[in-house]
Amino acid sequence: MITVGVFDSGVGGLSVVRQILQRLPEVSILYYGDTARVPYGEKSKEELVYLADIVTAFLLQEGAKIIVDACNSTSAVALEHLQEKYRVPIIGVIKPGIKAALQTTKNGKIGLIGTEATVRSGIHQKLLASLKADFSLVSQACPGFVPFIEKGDTSSSEIRRLAKEYLEPLKKEGIDTLILGCTHYPFLEKVILDIVGPEVNLVDPAVETAGELEKTLADILPGNNADMEGHRFVVSGDAEKFKQVANSLPIGIKLNEVESIFVA
Numbered sequence: 001m002i003t004v005g006v007f008d009s010g011v012g013g014l015s016v017v018r019q020i021l022q023r024l025p026e027v028s029i030l031y032y033g034d035t036a037r038v039p040y041g042e043k044s045k046e047e048l049v050y051l052a053d054i055v056t057a058f059l060l061q062e063g064a065k066i067i068v069d070a071c072n073s074t075s076a077v078a079l080e081h082l083q084e085k086y087r088v089p090i091i092g093v094i095k096p097g098i099k100a101a102l103q104t105t106k107n108g109k110i111g112l113i114g115t116e117a118t119v120r121s122g123i124h125q126k127l128l129a130s131l132k133a134d135f136s137l138v139s140q141a142c143p144g145f146v147p148f149i150e151k152g153d154t155s156s157s158e159i160r161r162l163a164k165e166y167l168e169p170l171k172k173e174g175i176d177t178l179i180l181g182c183t184h185y186p187f188l189e190k191v192i193l194d195i196v197g198p199e200v201n202l203v204d205p206a207v208e209t210a211g212e213l214e215k216t217l218a219d220i221l222p223g224n225n226a227d228m229e230g231h232r233f234v235v236s237g238d239a240e241k242f243k244q245v246a247n248s249l250p251i252g253i254k255l256n257e258v259e260s261i262f263v264a
Contacts (some may be wrong), residue, residue, distance in 0.1 A: 089216050097208055100208045167192065171195070191222075
């Protein structure tokens with residue numbers, strides 16, 4: 001059983017865990033949610049690189065053999081640093097989502113919603129330009145989403161109002177594809193679709209990231225299956241609160257135990 005280390009600022013990375021376990025039930029997940037320092041979207045590039053570095057070191061120390069950076073904010077600015085520093089495969093969530101968006105769009109008008117740090121980095125624009133020239137990207141920072149989702153609120157009137165405020169400008173631009181540029185956002189899929197309409201295809205980078213992980217592990221996966229005892233969930237903040245919120249979300253598994261370890 002190989003251990004896959006997955007990290008995020010909070011519960012958002014569980015959308016990636018959901019996709020990994022659907023495709024790779026034989027792996028063991030070691031998850032770290034940095035809930036004491038959530039949200040990441042407001043942090044500087046230097047702070048994001050530092051946090052991604054210390055969390056990656058922790059996951060490797062605890063037995064992870066491959067790392068999935070399930071946070072778009074850190075994938076945008078820290079992935080190259082991590083890949084250069086550590087001698088293990090490290091997968092981010094941005095490039096897989098971009099490839100999927102290019103395969104999905106019909107009119108070349110792609111929307112992106114993400115944290116302030118992700119949008120500010122410009123990484124989606126740069127990577128899209130390196131893959132294909134005939135497209136337009138419309139970006140929208142959505143800083144208000146993560147605090148709601150971290151409380152387990154994915155459907156209230158307040159978050160619907162906020163979603164409409166963020167998404168209406170993208171809809172007016174005529175996008176036909178929308179990249180969910182934060183792993184928290186798949187938990188708002190219904191709300192987002194209600195606003196942008198069924199004619200807009202949502203791209204969940206978690207799906208493509210799990211596929212990339214599957215390819216990376218193709219030659220080294222053991223044949224046995226993992227059960228819940230093989231998974232471990234750690235947070236830097238309130239473990240009980242994280243467990244309650246995680247178990248209210250559609251992630252496909254139930255968390256029975258969550259540890260609290262502050263990595264610094």
